[in-house]
Amino acid sequence: MDVVIVESPAKAKTINKYLGSNYKVLASYGHVRDLPSKDGSVLPDDDFAMTWEADAKSKKRLSEIADAVKQSDRLILATDPDREGEAISWHVLQVLKNRRGVLKDKPVQRVVFNAITKESILEAMKHPRDIDTPLVDAYLARRALDYLVGFTLSPVLWRKLPGARSAGRVQSVALRLVCQREEEIEQFVPQEYWSIVADLQTAGNADFQARLVAVDGKKKGRLDIPNGTEAADIKGLIEAADLRIRSVEAKPVRRNPFAPFTTSTLQQEASRKLGFAAARTMQIAQKLYEGVSVGGETTGLITYMRTDGVQIAPEAIGPIRAEIEKEFGKQYLPDKPRIYSTKAKNAQEAHEAIRPTDVVRHPKQMAQYLDEEQLKLYTLIWRRTMASQMESAQMERTTVDIVARSGSRSADLRATGSVVRFDGFLTLYTESKDDEDDEESNRLPPMSEGEALAQKAVTATQHHTEPPPRFTEATLIKRMEELGIGRPSTYTATLSVLGDRGYVVLDKKRLIPEAKGRLVTGFLSNFFERYVQYDFTASLEEKLDQISAGELEWKDVLRDFWKDFSSHVDGTKELRVSQVLDTLNEVLAAYAFPPKEEGKDPRACPACETGQLSLKTSRYGAFIGCSNYPECGYTRQLTADGNGDNQGNADAGPKGLGTDPETGLEVSLRTGRFGPYVQLGDEKKPPRSSIPKGWELDSIDLEKALKLLSLPREVGPHPEDGKMISAGLGRYGPFVLHEGTYANLPGVEDIFTVGLNHAVSLLAEKRANGGGRRTAQVLKDLGEHPDGGAIAVKSGRYGPYVNHGKINATLPKDLKPEDVTLEKALELIAEKAEKSGKKKPAAKKPAAKKTTAKKTTAKKTTAKKPAAKKKPAAKSESEDTDES
Template sequence: MDVVIVESPAKAKTINKYLGKNYKVLASYGHVRDLPSKDGSVLPEDDFAMTWEADAKSKKRLSEIVEAVKDSDRLILATDPDREGEAISWHVLEVLKKKRGLLKDKPIQRVVFNAITKESILNAMQHPRDIDTPLVDAYLARRALDYLVGFTLSPVLWRKLPGARSAGRVQSVALRLVCQREEEIEAFVPQEYWSILADLQTAAGADFQARITAVDGEKKSRLDIRTGTEAADIKKLVEGASLAVRSVEAKPVRRNPFAPFTTSTLQQEASRKLGFAAARTMQIAQRLYEGVSVGGETTGLITYMRTDGVEIAPEAIAPIRNAIEREYGKQYLPDAPRHYTVKAKNAQEAHEAIRPTDINRHPKQMAKYLDDEQLKLYTLVWRRTLASQMESAQLERTTVEITATNGSRSAELRATGQVVRFDGFLTLYTESKDDEDDEDSNRLPPMSEGEALKQKAVTASQHHTEPPPRYTEATLIKRMEELGIGRPSTYTATLSVLRDRGYVVLDKKRLIPESKGRLVTGFLSNFFERYVQYDFTAELEEKLDLISNGELEWKDVLRDFWKEFSSHVDGTKELRVSQVLDTLNEVLASYAFPPREDGSDPRACPSCSDGKLSLKTSRYGAFVGCSNYPECGYTRQLSNDGDGDAQQVGENGTKLLGTDPATGLDVTLRSGRFGPYVQLGEEAKPPRSSIPKGWDIESLDLEKALQLLSLPREVGEHPEDGKMITAGLGRYGPFVLHDGTYANLPGIDDVFTVGLNHAVSLLAEKRANGGRRGAAQSLKELGEHPDGGGAITVKAGRYGPYVNHGKVNATLPKDMKPEDVTLEQALELIAAKAGKTPAKKATEKKASAKKTAAKKTTAKKSTTKKSTAKKKAASDDAADEAGEKEDS
């Protein structure tokens, strides 16, 4: 028997079916070992020795692999065909090598396949190879680099910038991209411009539209008409002019299809067309790759989905071309297959592009085997693959130049449009764009040179330039790929880390840096600038690629990096937090201290007369406070309001929402270290309420504020005991409370609207579940235990029914119904659970009696010793006292 190791159990099950009974396929469940999250896992001073550790689950799986390999004839390592897959095979092999004699005389082979189909698997088994050592070296270098940067730089952040979570080799550079874009948006100054469009008509009565391109011989581009006065002048000129066609030019244009999907382009298109987040796209793609049940047989539907290669395997080209001719006709099939080269920086083209494993599996046929999301993604891959080998689209782009003459003055107008003469691949697939511009998509009517045109209307419209858009997950991945930062397997993980650390937030599919992210980027850009530079990070990626090609020694790369990096970190040890904050005050001035409407100094404290606002830090992160603390207690939160502006709640950190009609006191919105809150009045301990998470602060009005301040509110008296039920907000959300029992409410708004009946119902449900939802329910009581006393009950738990006595729970057999359980049966189950047969109980009783007697004897001796010691101490104290008196 041969043992085959793959990553996932789904793959293991499928591949075992293909290989048959002479093979045993086991799953490693991903990586089996990792560097422990503590100092010393990588030791630069010991030639970068690395300590690997397996967690409890991995140890169990490794034990299963070891047991299987003992009785095997051959070990086949069949993990994924990339750097991570090679590393997993290496880790498994390293663990097995440590088991003395386990691998003696056993052939060890490495096989790779790009698709989980029977043909691909059997073919791979016929072409084994050894572990790719350079690829493993590249993995080790990458893992060591990430560890050294993270575990060396993160503690510097914790000490110098309290509240920061972590830094990373790739994540910090990606965060810098997001923050830099936000800075561009904040610094952007809108520019006014005007567009002038003329609605015209040909001699044949066909309508079309033209745009101004020149006035009195001076060219006018899109942004050149700056004022309404100028626009009105040009509009008047055109309205009184005679118009004629100066020239008509029609040019044929060929549009070639797009390359098949890589990891990056799949994530981008799935985001644009399907609305999938990058992580979700990869989850669905993983399922399609590992296989779904089609006609009773599990098979992979797409090739490996972590790749930056754009070529299609030669054996797949012919079926694709046949499908094009069959589905769309011979005119859609080019004379020769298309070949693509990747444009991304530092791309590794070791794998082919993402494609269907069998192009003949049409999405319509697959619909009954896939869920909605799987079908959408499979259809996208299928269409893109087929389109990539189709004929080019043939377009005709027409440009009409028009002259407008008004006395001594003149203007030039232009109309553009295009006509699809042959749709080619466009019949199947059109790539979406982040910024659509369809100005040329209009179709123009026939016109001839010198033809007079009729004027219908002239429109002058005011516009303002827009700032660059925030990154989406798709556009950030695209930019990282262009810069050579990260690799296909790291994109989604990097984005997840940024969100999990609270550095960015995803709002309407756009990535917005949080204040914590802005501070970290500001710190790293000023004190570790080299290590967040795009070129530096890309150069490291290039070196890792050279390692994987066998052209560089991996430890040489680590030595060069560590020598400079560790020296730089040592240079920051004397850096004070005050120095860091002074730097950040300048770097983040426009964000932390936005301009004021009255033109006053944005750093002047609005509370005291001579204080200066500055960034402050606490264990919860940064905030803005007055330099005159503690004499002046002014603070406000440093945060982002979703539009890129620092949030400052009114004068003195407050915003007046109105007056409470019941008390006549002011209701204010305030911002403190722990977030925004509302307050009633200015007494020593005024009523306050935090703003619930998810509420829009900008839309908070007096009515909502008074609702918050009214909490906790009285819902009504409980019908059973007449005690009051209240509703309020707690650290775990909205709740109702009665006589010490809390029950959660479904939503925030329910705390203001829940009625008495609903509250009583929720509380009853909570009590029925033992005080907490999901707790065990008591079904019936069987009686007292004959030996130890105490009730024996039958209960229903989350894992099924059981009998209970004290701390002993015994699960009921599957064939025993809870309602049929007798006291005798329960006693047997409890005794068996506790391991107490009658004979054993008698023995335990005797042992217990002996133990008790021994304890009493020991306690008596101890008491005697203590009594003697106390008497001696008292005697000594008396002697000392007498001596002191005598001395005096």
């Protein structure tokens, strides 16, 4: 019997069916080992020795694999066909080699397949090879780089910029892209320009439009008419002129089809056409790759979905061409197959594009086996693949030049249009664009040179230039790919990390940097500029590819990087927080202190009028405060809203709401580091109340403010013990409280209206459910875990989650409970178990860290450190890589 190792349990079951009873296929459930989340896992002073650790779940699976291999004749490593897959095979093999009597003299082979179909699997088994050492070296170099950057920069951030959470090799560069785009938008100055369009009519009474292109022999570009005066002059010239056609030129144009999908282009098109987030696209694609039940047999419907190659395997070209001829006719089939090459920087050309495993499986036929989202994505992939091998579309592009003469003056106008003479690939697929321009899709009426034209109207329209658009997930991934930053397996994970860290927020599908993200980027761009440069990051990716190709030694790359990087970090030891804040005050001046009135200092404190506003830091992050603290307690948030307007503008000082009739003190609306609030008086510790979610600031008047300041409100004595029940507004919303038991209220208004009987009922229900723990509702039973125990999707206080024993794994935001499969649940549970098994790192000073690296051995790095509990774990950029 031969043992085959794959990554997911879904694949294991399918592949075992294909291979038969002489094989035992086991799943590794993704990565089996990782670098422990603590200092010393990579030791630069010990020739970059790396300490790997498996969590409890992985150890159990490795033991199962080892037991099976002991009884086997051969070990076949069949993990995914990329760098991560090669690494997983290497890790499994290293663990087995370290266990006595497991491998002995058994042959170990590596096989790869790009599709989970019977033909692909059986063909791959005929061509085994050894583990690709250069590919593993590239993985080791990437993990070491990401670890060293993350675990070196993050503690610097903690000390020098309190409230910042982490930095990473790719993560920080992607964040810089988002922040720089925001700066471009903020600094953008709209430019006025005018366009002039004439509605004309031919001798045959056919209507069409023409645009101005020149006046008195001088070309007029898009922005060359700057004001209404000049526009009115030109409009008058055309209205008074005789118009005649100077020339009509019709040119044949061929439009070629687009290349088949890569990871990046699939995510972009799925976003534009289907509205899918990048992470959701990859989840659906993973399912299509691993297979769905078709006619009672699990079948992979697409090839591997993490790729930057645009080639199609030669054996797949023939069936595609045959299907084109069968479905559309011979005229849609080019004379020879199309060959594509990618323009992306540092692309790994050896990988095949994403395509259906069998184009004969039409989307209509697959509809009965797929859910709505799966069918949409499969249809997109099928159409793009087929179109990529179809004949070009043949267009006729017509340009009509028109001269308007009035006395000694003249104006030139132009009308353009296109006519499709043969639709070719367009009959099946048209690519969406972020900025559509359909001007040339107009069809022009028949016209001839010298023909006189009649005027119907001349329109002069005012416009203003628009700032560059914020990135969407799709356009950010596209830009990263163009720059050579990251890899197909890292794009979605990188975006997830930025959101999880609170560095960016997704609003109306646009990525907006949060204040925290702006601060981190400002800090890194000024004190670690080289390491967030796009060319530097791309050059590192290129070196990793050279390692993969066997052209560079991986430890040489690490030595060159660490020498400069560590010395640069050492140079920040003496950097004071005040110096950092002074620099950020200047760098982020336009964002943090937007001008309010011309001639007025934007940094003047609106409260005391003598102090200067400046960035301040606390354990919760940065905020704006007055230099006269503690005499002046003025503070406000450092943030921007979804429209790009700095919310600091909203608080040009406290807004007076009126006087409290009981105390005679002023009631005001203010904005602090934790958001808007109302305040009574101006004493050293005045009564305050935050503004509840859902209440518009413009709606806050004296009456509402006094109601908020009256909280907590006494509801009445509890009938059992006579102790007071109160209602208030807390961190998690409105509540009633009695003797340490909190019960949530449905809405904010209930704080002011809830009666004693209702409050007692809510508290009793809360206690009956375990002192506040709500009984979880089972939404979907998924079956048994391979290790035993039921798996189910449940609904809890904080949303839906997957449960197995004591492990609760929260569902991703874009995954609906009804869409969760057993395979996906196993993956989430394994990830949760792996994360919960990791220890938190100790936060150390750079100097201490360097000393540790010199003196600590690999054995000592596994020791537990009490200090690790005092700081949040420094995240290396393992979050930027795909672990499955």
